[in-house]
Amino acid sequence: xxxxxxxxxxxxxxxxxxxxxxxxxxxxxxxxxxxxxxxxxxxxxxxxxxxxxxxxxxxxxxxxxxxxxxxxxxxxxxxxxxxxxxxxxxxxxxxxxxxxxxxxxxxxxxxxxxxxxxxxxxxxxxxxxxxxxxxxxxxxxxxxxxxxxxxxxxxxxxxxxxxxxxxxxxxxxxxxxxxxxxxxxxxxxxxxxxxxxxxxxxxxxxxxxxxxxxxxxxxxxxxxxxxxxxxxxxxxxxxxxxxxxxxxxxxxxxxxxxxxxxxxxxxxxxxxxxxxxxxxxxxxxxxxxxxxxxxxxxxxxxxxxxxxxxxxxxxxxxxxxxxxxxxxxxxxxxxxxxxxxxxxxxxxxxxxxxxxxxxxxxxxxxxxxxxxxxxxxxxxxxxxxxxxxxxxxxxxxxxxxxxxxxxxxxxxxxxxxxxxxxx
Ligand SMILES: Cc1cc2nc3c(=O)[nH]c(=O)nc-3n(C[C@H](O)[C@H](O)[C@H](O)COP(=O)(O)OP(=O)(O)OC[C@H]3O[C@@H](n4cnc5c(N)ncnc54)[C@H](O)[C@@H]3O)c2cc1C
Numbered sequence: 001x002x003x004x005x006x007x008x009x010x011x012x013x014x015x016x017x018x019x020x021x022x023x024x025x026x027x028x029x030x031x032x033x034x035x036x037x038x039x040x041x042x043x044x045x046x047x048x049x050x051x052x053x054x055x056x057x058x059x060x061x062x063x064x065x066x067x068x069x070x071x072x073x074x075x076x077x078x079x080x081x082x083x084x085x086x087x088x089x090x091x092x093x094x095x096x097x098x099x100x101x102x103x104x105x106x107x108x109x110x111x112x113x114x115x116x117x118x119x120x121x122x123x124x125x126x127x128x129x130x131x132x133x134x135x136x137x138x139x140x141x142x143x144x145x146x147x148x149x150x151x152x153x154x155x156x157x158x159x160x161x162x163x164x165x166x167x168x169x170x171x172x173x174x175x176x177x178x179x180x181x182x183x184x185x186x187x188x189x190x191x192x193x194x195x196x197x198x199x200x201x202x203x204x205x206x207x208x209x210x211x212x213x214x215x216x217x218x219x220x221x222x223x224x225x226x227x228x229x230x231x232x233x234x235x236x237x238x239x240x241x242x243x244x245x246x247x248x249x250x251x252x253x254x255x256x257x258x259x260x261x262x263x264x265x266x267x268x269x270x271x272x273x274x275x276x277x278x279x280x281x282x283x284x285x286x287x288x289x290x291x292x293x294x295x296x297x298x299x300x301x302x303x304x305x306x307x308x309x310x311x312x313x314x315x316x317x318x319x320x321x322x323x324x325x326x327x328x329x330x331x332x333x334x335x336x337x338x339x340x341x342x343x344x345x346x347x348x349x350x351x352x353x354x355x356x357x358x359x360x361x362x363x364x365x366x367x368x369x370x371x372x373x374x375x376x377x378x379x380x381x382x383x384x385x386x387x388x389x390x391x392x393x394x395x396x397x398x399x400x401x402x403x404x405x406x407x408x409x410x411x412x413x414x415x416x417x418x419x420x421x422x423x
Contacts, residue, residue, distance in 0.1 A: 042100025087346025186220020
C-alpha cells in the first residue's frame with residue numbers, strides 16, 4: 001500500500017487482507033515452539049512434583065537439574081529468551097513454567113533476579129564472569145540470590161542499613177549487615193547484595209555487590225516457613241565483615257564515585273541500583289502470577305463441567321459460568337499489560353506511566369482473585385490439599401507482596417501519572 005493511497009483504497013486493501021501492516025499480535029513460530037516446549041516440561045515434570053515439594057518445603061534440586069539438562073535453566077536459555085526483540089518470550093516462558101507450579105517455578109527462576117541485577121548494574125566483563133556462576137552447570141547446577149530487603153527495610157528501600165566500606169590498602173570492600181527474605185539466601189553460590197556506601201544519601205548512596213561463592217562472613221540466617229511458594233527457599237543472610245575484591249562492585253568504583261559526586265552536587269542520578277533491578281523484572285514477575293491464575297482457572301473450568309449438583313453440571317448455573325467468564329477476561333487483560341510492559345522494557349521505552357508496575361499490580365491481584373474464585377468453584381474440595389487450587393491460592397498471594405507490594409505499585413503509578421510526590 002502506498003503513502004498516496006486514498007482512505008477508501010486503504011480500507012479496501014485491508015478488507016481484502018492485503019494490508020502490509022507491520023503490527024501483529026500473532027506469536028512467531030519460534031515463540032510458539034518455546035511456549036510448547038516449556039509447557040511440556042511444566043506438565044510432565046513440574047506439575048507432578050508440585051505437591052511433594054510444597055509439603056517438603058525444600059528446594060527441588062532434582063527438578064532444577066532436569067531444567068538445566070534441557071537448557072531451560074542456564075545462561076544460554078535465559079539469553080535466548082531475552083534476545084527475542086519483541087520482549088514476549090520471557091513472559092511466555094514464565095507463564096508456562098509457573099502454570100506448572102509456582103514454588104518450583106520460583107526455585108528455577110529465583111536466580112534470574114540476581115542475574116537481572118548483574119545485567120542492570122554490571123560491566124560486560126562482570127556479566128561474563130558472574131552470570132554463568134549464578135547457574136553452575138547441568139551436571140552441578142547452582143542458584144543465585146538477590147538480597148535487597150532487610151528487617152527494617154522492605155518497602156522502604158532507602159532504609160537499608162547494610163554498609164559497604166572500601167579498604168583502599170587491599171582494594172577490597174568490607175560488607176556488614178543483615179538481609180531478610182532472600183530467595184535462595186544462604187544456599188546460593190552467588191549473592192548479589194545491595195548495600196549503602198553513603199548512608200547520608202539514602203537510596204542514592206546504594207550500590208550492588210557480588211559476593212563470590214564461599215566468601216567468609218556471608219552466612220545463611222533463619223530459614224522462613226511460608227504460606228505459599230514453599231518449594232522456594234527464603235532466608236535471612238548475615239554479612240559479617242564480609243571481604244570481597246574491589247572488582248565485585250557492580251559497575252566499578254570509577255562509575256560509583258562519579259555517581260556519588262553528582263548526587264552530592266545536587267544533580268540527578270540515573271536511578272538507584274535496586275530500583276533499576278525491579279524495573280527490569282516486574283513484567284516477568286507479573287507473567288509468573290498469570291501462570292498461577294491460568295492454572296487455577298483451567299482447573300476450575302474443567303471441574304465445573306464435571307461436577308454435578310441438582311442433576312446438572314454446576315457450570316450450567318450462571319453464577320459459576322459468569323465467574324469463569326470474568327476469570328478469563330481478567331487473565332487476558334492482565335496478560336496484555338504484561339506483554340505490553342515486556343515489549344516496552346525490551347524496546348528500551350520509558351515506563352512513563354509506570355507500565356512495569358501496572359503489569360505486576362494487575363497480574364498479582366488477578367492471581368489472588370482468580371485462585372480464590374477457583375476454590376469457591378471447587379467448594380469443599382477446593383479447600384483441601386487433595387486439589388491443587390488450594391496450593392495455587394497460597395502461592396498467588398506472594399504476588400501482591402514481593403517485588404513491591406500492591407500499595408507500592410500504586411504509589412509508583414500514581415506518582416508517574418500525576419508528577420506529584422504522592423506519599
Ligand atoms: C517469599 C518472599 C520472597 C522474597 N524474596 C526476596 C528476595 O529475593 N530479595 C529481596 O530483597 N527481598 C525479597 N522479599 C522481600 C519483599 O520484597 C518484601 O517483603 C516486600 O518488599 C515488602 O516489604 P515488607 O515485608 O518489609 O513489608 P512493609 O514494607 O513493612 O509493608 C507492610 C505493609 O505496609 C504497606 N506500606 C508500606 N509502605 C507504604 C506506603 N508508603 N504507602 C502505602 N502502604 C505502605 C505495604 O504495602 C504492606 O501492606 C521476599 C519476600 C517474601 C515474603
